[in-house]
Amino acid sequence: MSVLEVRQLTVDFAQRRGPKFRAVDEVSFELYAGETLALVGESGSGKSTIARAVSSLIRPSSGEILLNGKRAGTRGRRLREYRRAVQMVFQDPFASLNPAFSVGHHLRRPLQIYGHPREDLDIAVEGLLESVSLVPPTLMASKLPHELSGGQRQRVAIARALAPQPQIILADEPVSMLDVSIRLEILNLLDGLKRERDLALLYITHDLATARHFSTHIMVMYRGEIVERGLADDVILNPSHPYTQLLAGSAAGAIRSGRRQVTAPVERQAKKSNIALAELSETVSATGCRFRARCPHAMEICAERPVELSVGDPGHTAKCWLFDPKFRAKSTTTR
Amino acid sequence: MTLTRPNETSNKPANGVVLSARNVTVEYGGERPTRAVRNVSLDLRRGEVLGIAGESGCGKSTLAFALTRLLRPPATMIQGSVFFHGLDGSDPVDILGLDAVSLRHFRWDKISMVFQSAMNSLNPVTSLRRQFSDIFEAHVPEMSSDERDERSRSLLEMVGIDPKRLKGYPHELSGGMRQRVGIAMALALNPEIVVMDEPTTALDVVVQRDILDEINGLRKELGFSIIFITHDLPMLVEISDRLIVMYAGEIVERAPSEWVGQSPAHPYTLALQDSCPDLLGERKELRGIAGVPPDLRERIEGCSFRPRCPYAFGPCATVHPELIPPFAVPVEFTTVRDMSATVSVEEKSSLRQSPVITPTAGDWRVACHLHARELNPEGPPHELAGATRSGSGATTSQESGYNLASPPGSAGEGQ
Ligand SMILES: Nc1ncnc2c1ncn2[C@@H]1O[C@H](COP(=O)(O)OP(=O)(O)OP(=O)(O)O)[C@@H](O)[C@H]1O
Ligand SMILES: Nc1ncnc2c1ncn2[C@@H]1O[C@H](COP(=O)(O)OP(=O)(O)OP(=O)(O)O)[C@@H](O)[C@H]1O
Ligand code: SF4
Ligand code: SF4
Ligand SMILES: [Mg+2]
Ligand SMILES: [Mg+2]
Numbered sequence: 001m002s003v004l005e006v007r008q009l010t011v012d013f014a015q016r017r018g019p020k021f022r023a024v025d026e027v028s029f030e031l032y033a034g035e036t037l038a039l040v041g042e043s044g045s046g047k048s049t050i051a052r053a054v055s056s057l058i059r060p061s062s063g064e065i066l067l068n069g070k071r072a073g074t075r076g077r078r079l080r081e082y083r084r085a086v087q088m089v090f091q092d093p094f095a096s097l098n099p100a101f102s103v104g105h106h107l108r109r110p111l112q113i114y115g116h117p118r119e120d121l122d123i124a125v126e127g128l129l130e131s132v133s134l135v136p137p138t139l140m141a142s143k144l145p146h147e148l149s150g151g152q153r154q155r156v157a158i159a160r161a162l163a164p165q166p167q168i169i170l171a172d173e174p175v176s177m178l179d180v181s182i183r184l185e186i187l188n189l190l191d192g193l194k195r196e197r198d199l200a201l202l203y204i205t206h207d208l209a210t211a212r213h214f215s216t217h218i219m220v221m222y223r224g225e226i227v228e229r230g231l232a233d234d235v236i237l238n239p240s241h242p243y244t245q246l247l248a249g250s251a252a253g254a255i256r257s258g259r260r261q262v263t264a265p266v267e268r269q270a271k272k273s274n275i276a277l278a279e280l281s282e283t284v285s286a287t288g289c290r291f292r293a294r295c296p297h298a299m300e301i302c303a304e305r306p307v308e309l310s311v312g313d314p315g316h317t318a319k320c321w322l323f324d325p326k327f328r329a330k331s332t333t334t335r
Numbered sequence: 336m337t338l339t340r341p342n343e344t345s346n347k348p349a350n351g352v353v354l355s356a357r358n359v360t361v362e363y364g365g366e367r368p369t370r371a372v373r374n375v376s377l378d379l380r381r382g383e384v385l386g387i388a389g390e391s392g393c394g395k396s397t398l399a400f401a402l403t404r405l406l407r408p409p410a411t412m413i414q415g416s417v418f419f420h421g422l423d424g425s426d427p428v429d430i431l432g433l434d435a436v437s438l439r440h441f442r443w444d445k446i447s448m449v450f451q452s453a454m455n456s457l458n459p460v461t462s463l464r465r466q467f468s469d470i471f472e473a474h475v476p477e478m479s480s481d482e483r484d485e486r487s488r489s490l491l492e493m494v495g496i497d498p499k500r501l502k503g504y505p506h507e508l509s510g511g512m513r514q515r516v517g518i519a520m521a522l523a524l525n526p527e528i529v530v531m532d533e534p535t536t537a538l539d540v541v542v543q544r545d546i547l548d549e550i551n552g553l554r555k556e557l558g559f560s561i562i563f564i565t566h567d568l569p570m571l572v573e574i575s576d577r578l579i580v581m582y583a584g585e586i587v588e589r590a591p592s593e594w595v596g597q598s599p600a601h602p603y604t605l606a607l608q609d610s611c612p613d614l615l616g617e618r619k620e621l622r623g624i625a626g627v628p629p630d631l632r633e634r635i636e637g638c639s640f641r642p643r644c645p646y647a648f649g650p651c652a653t654v655h656p657e658l659i660p661p662f663a664v665p666v667e668f669t670t671v672r673d674m675s676a677t678v679s680v681e682e683k684s685s686l687r688q689s690p691v692i693t694p695t696a697g698d699w700r701v702a703c704h705l706h707a708r709e710l711n712p713e714g715p716p717h718e719l720a721g722a723t724r725s726g727s728g729a730t731t732s733q734e735s736g737y738n739l740a741s742p743p744g745s746a747g748e749g750q
Contacts, residue, residue, distance in 0.1 A: 013507070042539050042542060043539050091537065095452075151391065173510070178391065179391040179566035180568075181624045184610065185623055188621070206511075209611075209612040209613065210612055213621055233618070250540040250541050
């Protein structure tokens with residue numbers, strides 16, 4: 001059974017003028033203990049909004065969240081219990097720690113809040129620091145954030161997330177501000193902790209290479225929707241939704257190995273309109289496929305909203321009419 | 336602040352250089368000062384993208400701050416010079432000598448900067464409209480309020496943000512959108528130089544490419560130069576004309592980007608490249624470069640990379656490597672080729688004024704003893720550039736590597 005199940009999550013933001021802005025539109029997914037789900041997608045597509053809604057920092061407009069099969073609490077003790085179980089690690093290791101407080105303080109607080117016995121707080125803090133390899137722990141506990149490197153600060157943020165002994169960690173671009181070397185260290189650390197503690201991990205990133213290497217499944221998001229999902233290797237090696245193809249074809253790694261040639265025409269056609277249209281057709285009441293304006297394969301049917309369709313590999317789906325047998329014939333000529 | 340100025344006449348940069356820095360050394364003061372930038376010299380050519388890569392803490396941001404005179408205590412530039420060569424043909428501007436008023440005009444107008452933390456450096460309680468207007472009011476007071484809005488909207492559109500958001504506030508934008516606003520602001524006044532410190536860390540590759548294309552298009556049109564700082568070596572190889580790899584505060588390799596991408600000359604550059612996870616390769620355990628960079632508060636004996644270098648040999652422990660040409664430039668690299676895919680040589684020549692100097696083999700420098708004939712007559716191993724490539728018939732003598740005339744501008748650029 002999944003540890004966390006998100007059903008039809010929808011988040012709207014009020015705008016000064018005009019209708020509400022729908023940042024997340026009926027998104028469903030499940031997280032499993034000991035597994036990592038990667039969430040990749042366009043900048044501004046709603047990834048962080050999902051993380052914020054799931055960690056109950058913002059209130060969704062509709063949808064359901066189940067923790068261990070039970071509806072997540074929305075207030076009082078049950079909300080507290082939910083918040084303990086679901087912890088978040090943010091992108092900016094510089095902004096997420098308070099410069100006035102020591103590392104030890106940052107870790108002691110969540111322990112206290114969640115009722116750790118006072119007597120052995122220090123021992124618990126040291127244990128946390130050791131688990132993220134910040135050693136020697138007593139020295140590290142006394143340091144202030146500015147005395148640490150970016151990678152070390154992110155370790156502190158991870159230790160803080162571990163303090164309440166969560167079941168789930170939502171990591172929102174935890175490594176994109178770090179250099180490659182440190183990036184891999186932190187991802188290996190998260191991966192190890194996930195195994196040791198049987199955590200369920202949501203890894204939000206725009207780096208397809210690490211998404212592939214560190215996760216079991218990948219979901220691809222575009223303008224508030226999940227447009228493709230499947231096993232990590234299937235999604236990266238056999239990207240199916242035209243947006244995923246564009247994304248995978250634009251990565252440096254793909255270009256080095258010649259993949260870019262394959263998708264280049266797709267991209268060129270899409271190119272002209274990209275920037276101009278990047279946001280303009282954002283209004284979510286818009287019907288039809290949201291990628292339509294940029295899609296080189298767009299057909300008449302695409303004016304209707306596509307449904308999730310199997311692309312072949314087990315569990316690998318795309319929200320695109322190309323995968324409906326009725327329209328597939330036509331598409332092979334365009335592809 | 337006392338500065339030792341090297342003999343400027345001998346180091347005079349050639350035509351086509353817009354910013355020249357010589358022997359820049361920066362320390363963060365304290366009981367044991369951190370020497371974050373060590374004797375760095377570089378020339379930024381008009382219209383080029385110069386990349387700076389290197390691990391965290393190697394001094395990239397500190398160097399960028401030194402070049403734009405944005406260093407704040409406890410940082411001091413203890414040695415070096417930075418000159419700006421404007422388009423108007425007037426005398427070079429000594430950036431370190433500018434008074435407060437001139438400096439204020441100089442920034443944004445001539446040199447602008449996208450900060451590493453651009454995402455969080457926007458004022459959260461001020462609307463985007465206000466933040467754009469502030470820049471215009473300060474620098475182009477004659478602009479009307481309508482013109483300011485018009486220009487702000489087109490800047491937002493350029494980075495793929497709905498112009499309607501101009502009235503909005505930074506907290507209503509996603510991380511990547513805030514980062515894009517930072518880029519738009521840096522381009523607001525058509526500066527001659529834009530320094531971008533990790534400007535795209537929060538962007539997906541498609542948006543990143545669109546924006547880089549857009550910037551590149553503007554660069555073609557307006558002829559400004561870019562210093563682009565990032566950890567992402569593969570990306571940098573693609574978008575820059577030349578690049579510099581820094582390690583422990585120093586330049587360890589400087590080369591035409593495309594060639595570095597194919598055949599780095601410095602062991603550190605190679606390690607950096609190998610540590611980038613490959614999108615389509617085997618799934619395997621990924622590790623970064625083993626070991627950690629040296630403590631910049633210490634004196635560094637010999638080569639700073641030695642403790643992590645798999646190729647270290649005798650002299651590395653005691654002799655500090657200087658920037659020298661690589662042992663031999665692989666023959667396939669000796670033909671001059673334009674590096675930036677989207678700008679042809681002809682197009683470049685029509686830039687505002689002087690033609691862009693195309694990177695050549697003569698631009699290549701590496702600080703590693705493997706390339707020094709006196710210390711290592713065999714030359715470096717095959718995976719590093721300059722190896723004598725037997726079998727492939729591409730065996731190149733040193734001569735064939737550098738008898739290409741060094742382009743002007745490479746002469747004094749730091750040895
Ligand atoms: N408080 C808010 N008020 C209004 N709109 C908001 C608010 N927060 C987010 N949005 C909008 O919701 C959309 C999704 O934002 P979100 O931060 O989830 O994107 P993201 O996928 O995380 O992007 P990035 O990769 O750039 O971080 C964006 O268009 C953003 O402008
Ligand atoms: N305010 C400061 N006080 C003391 N030392 C500092 C300060 N800022 C930076 N340093 C040190 O100077 C060195 C270079 O830092 P810098 O920020 O220039 O590196 P960087 O290459 O930009 O790294 P990153 O990729 O993480 O941004 C580091 O060793 C850092 O610890
Ligand atoms: S549904 Fe149509 S427009 Fe949308 S991605 Fe598929 S083919 Fe393109
Ligand atoms: S000088 Fe020596 S230690 Fe330094 S990079 Fe070259 S081989 Fe390695
Ligand atoms: Mg985000
Ligand atoms: Mg930096």
